Amino acid sequence: MSGLRRAALLALALAACAPEPAPRTVPVFRTPGAPIWSNAVLDPARLVGDWQEVAAFAAPGACRPGGARIVAGPGGGGLGLAARLCLGGKETAFQGPLAVTGPGRLLPANATEPWWVLWADTDVRTLAIGTPSGRFGFILNRGGALPPDRLAAAREILDWNGYDLRWLTLF
Template sequence: MSRLTALPLLLLAACAPKVPEPPQTFRDTNQPIWSNAVFEPARIAGDWQEVAAFAQPGACRPGGVAIRPTAAGLEMTGRLCLGGRETALAGPLAVTGPGRLLPAGATEPWWVLWVDTDYRTLALGTPSGRFGVLLNRGGPLPPDRLAAAREILEWNGYDLGRLTRF
């Protein structure tokens, strides 16, 4: 091919629209995922610290949220590392089904994958796998609850090699 023929083709290729990258996912979406059907939303009221998230190490700082009961239901404020991005959260936290929550401004429901019997550790994720987080309250996350949360995340298709502890 001559240079005169190749130049218009290169120029045409440079003008072509960029194909957006598919959203990053942290789980095998071919595996089933389950939300916690016995989850009691009122029991998550309180302050939570983010202790682990699916993200590249150093992608963002660990966050935390406060969940408060209101006359209309639950409200959440704070900041979390979701999918490797620091995300500010503020507003209602709707319960959309068993173990399923929809924060204000969220593009998809958050599923409660696991919570320990005393509601001290909470594993959240999405069917798309765009994020997954572990929240804890009452001090450092003990090894037994971390192990249980990791098992549930893996069972729901999450790639534990991409889980970053804070």
């Protein structure tokens, strides 16, 4: 056996003994198994418009704040979404239909899981959105800066739905 072949076999044998890389863990920002409720009275048509992401569950500096545009579907049927958001510390883009799957429950095209609108203020200017898995959560606002009272309300409802507010990063 040639020296080169012997060296290659030795390298392969050593590589086989190396430990497997640790699986990438997905952060969870809410208590597993904690009760969670979506907004049962939300009228999806009132979501149409431009939204700014003002807070998200992520490590500070993990990603930039994003935004979303929700539009009425052709002929007034359904909703569409164009967005770039910080979800769980990762910038994520969406483009396409936004399905309404239940009261206060939305499913963007190509999303890995549904978004639950946990809270909307009376005039639907601020939304607190989360997921049953707790892999991400965020606050959207429209019409300028988020007033302290609406931020406090959104934080309270996220906390009530099991989210760990220590991970809520304001943009």
